[in-house]
Structures are given as structure tokens and as C-alpha cells.
Amino acid sequence: MLKINICGIDFKNPVFLAAGIMGETGGALKRIANSGAGALCTKSVGIEKRIGHRNPTMIEVEGGFLNAMGLPNPGVKEYIKEIYEIKDYLKRNGVKLIGSIYGKNPQEFSKVAEIMEPYVDLIELNISCPHAGEGYGAQIGQDPNLSNRVVSSVRESVDIPIIAKLTPNVADIKEIAKAVVEGGADAITAINTLGPGMVIDIKTKKPILSNKFGGMSGKAIKPIAIRNIYDIYSVVDVPIIGVGGITTGEDAIEFMLAGASAIQVGTGIYYRGYDIFYKICGEIEEYLIENNLKLKDIIGRAHEF
Numbered sequence: 001m002l003k004i005n006i007c008g009i010d011f012k013n014p015v016f017l018a019a020g021i022m023g024e025t026g027g028a029l030k031r032i033a034n035s036g037a038g039a040l041c042t043k044s045v046g047i048e049k050r051i052g053h054r055n056p057t058m059i060e061v062e063g064g065f066l067n068a069m070g071l072p073n074p075g076v077k078e079y080i081k082e083i084y085e086i087k088d089y090l091k092r093n094g095v096k097l098i099g100s101i102y103g104k105n106p107q108e109f110s111k112v113a114e115i116m117e118p119y120v121d122l123i124e125l126n127i128s129c130p131h132a133g134e135g136y137g138a139q140i141g142q143d144p145n146l147s148n149r150v151v152s153s154v155r156e157s158v159d160i161p162i163i164a165k166l167t168p169n170v171a172d173i174k175e176i177a178k179a180v181v182e183g184g185a186d187a188i189t190a191i192n193t194l195g196p197g198m199v200i201d202i203k204t205k206k207p208i209l210s211n212k213f214g215g216m217s218g219k220a221i222k223p224i225a226i227r228n229i230y231d232i233y234s235v236v237d238v239p240i241i242g243v244g245g246i247t248t249g250e251d252a253i254e255f256m257l258a259g260a261s262a263i264q265v266g267t268g269i270y271y272r273g274y275d276i277f278y279k280i281c282g283e284i285e286e287y288l289i290e291n292n293l294k295l296k297d298i299i300g301r302a303h304e305f
């Protein structure tokens with residue numbers, strides 16, 4: 001009942017693991033595969049190893065979390081050993097793998113994508129981390145030109161579907177969505193974390209995060225995500241993967257009504273446990289049965305209003 005096809009790939013359900021959570025090792029990814037997710041997105045990896053920021057890198061706030069991990073990863077060549085380990089397991093269980101990658105220019109993105117391609121089903125381009133520093137992440141995703149060049153460079157380098165993950169921290173996300181689709185993106189993931197924001201400890205009188213600022217995730221950013229997806233759906237025809245504050249099937253349905261074909265869950269794992277993937281699938285099914293609807297009937301339905 002929840003089967004979907006996005007970019008020519010069959011998924012057993014539209015509830016995916018978001019990048020950055022439980023995606024550091026093969027073992028962690030396997031655990032989420034066992035929790036009912038239709039696809040898993042890896043932690044963002046780059047061409048070289050990065051240690052990331054020192055702790056604290058995460059802080060809970062009302063309605064979610066702020067994080068600034070600093071893109072810690074072992075580099076793509078080391079990372080593929082992790083996913084090599086679970087490749088057959090995922091295949092047997094019908095769980096698809098999305099490789100999240102970052103780089104500082106179109107050439108670097110292409111290089112990482114080429115190394116990743118044999119091990120994943122789709123590539124997600126992280127052009128949206130809000131605190132990745134000079135030349136990375138949102139500094140790319142806030143510039144339609146640069147976003148277009150990154151996507152078209154990767155498009156020329158790999159044959160598997162490419163998803164561009166967008167930042168909400170822009171004046172007009174429609175411009176960026178059009179630019180990445182013109183560059184050859186097969187799908188769009190929206191949104192990455194909001195902000196960055198900041199928390200100051202009034203006892204020490206210092207910022208809590210070692211990076212001072214961090215991207216906001218969790219329930220509080222959901223209305224922003226919904227609006228961004230609604231906007232993107234109104235200007236491009238590629239599938240949208242919605243992410244940002246989803247913890248229930250009702251949240252997932254809302255994203256779909258705005259235009260998402262599938263959704264990703266990250267921070268929600270903290271609120272409802274690993275089983276959140278099974279739980280959300282069950283809740284979506286319940287809604288569809290109660291309302292005598294199919295998944296395809298609800299995608300973008302709010303635009304008919």
C-alpha cells in the first residue's frame with residue numbers, strides 16, 4: 001500500500017532516514033533498516049577525513065535541537081567500507097541507500113560522487129549545511145548559479161539519480177529549486193536545518209556549542225519545511241523528499257499534501273525511538289484506509305485549495 005517509485009527506483013515505503021543521524025557506520029544503518037525505513041541516507045561524506053567540531057556539538061532546545069557537528073566523516077574511500085558491509089543485506093530486505101555527499105566546489109562533488117556511485121542507489125548533494133564554513137554547504141545552496149554548477153557537474157559524472165538537498169535559509173527557495181532542476185537534479189530534498197541559531201549559558205555567560213551557532217532541527221521547524229515544500233512543488237516537476245520536524249504519520253501526510261512524494265526522519269528518532277519508521281508507516285496507512293485514499297491521491301493535494 002505504501003510502495004512508491006521515485007526517479008525510476010522502487011521503494012517499499014516513503015519513510016526514509018534523513019542524513020546525519022545513525023548514518024556513520026554500517027551497523028547503525030542496519031539498525032534503521034531493521035526499523036522499517038524504506039531508504040537510508042548516509043552521513044554526509046567528503047573527499048577527505050574531517051574530525052569535526054569539538055563537543056558540545058548538540059543542544060536540545062524547545063521544539064528541537066541545535067547542532068553543529070562540523071561534518072565529521074572518515075572520507076569517502078574509508079566510508080564506503082562501511083556501506084560495502086551492508087550492501088547485500090539492504091538488497092535482500094528491499095531497503096534503498098542514498099549517499100549524502102559534500103564538497104567545496106563542483107569538481108570535488110563530482111569526485112566524491114564517482115567514488116560513491118557503485119555502493120548506493122541515489123546520491124544526495126548536501127549544498128545546505130548552515131554552518132559548514134567557507135565555500136561549503138549553504139554557501140553553495142544560497143547561490144542559484146553555484147548550486148546549478150554543482151548539480152550539473154555531478155550529473156555529468158554519475159548515472160544514478162541525483163537529489164539536491166536545499167537550505168531554507170534563502171530569500172526565495174523557488175529560485176534555487178529551479179536552478180538545481182535545470183542543472184539536472186532528479187529530485188529535491190527539503191529542508192536542511194534552519195538558522196543557524198544560538199544558545200548562551202547564562203551561568204558561564206558563553207555560547208554552549210563549541211561552534212557557537214548550530215542548525216535547528218525538530219518539531220519547531222515543521223511549518224517552515226511545509227511552506228518550503230509547497231513553494232518548491234509550485235515551480236518544479238521533480239519529486240520532493242520532505243524533511244524537517246516529522247515525528248508522526250500526520251506530519252508525514254501534511255508534507256505529502258504540500259507536495260512531498262516521500263519523507264525523511266532524523267530528530268524524530270529521539271522523540272519516538274528507532275521504531276518511528278514502523279510507527280509512521282502504520283499511521284500513514286491508517287489515514288489512507290480511513291479516508292479511502294491512495295498515496296498518489298494526496299501528493300500536492302493542498303495546491304488544489
Ligand code: DHB
Pocket residue numbers: 020044067068069070071072126128129130192193215
Ligand atoms: C552537519 C550539519 C548539517 O545540517 C548538515 O547538513 C551537514 C553536516 C554537520 O555539522 O556535520
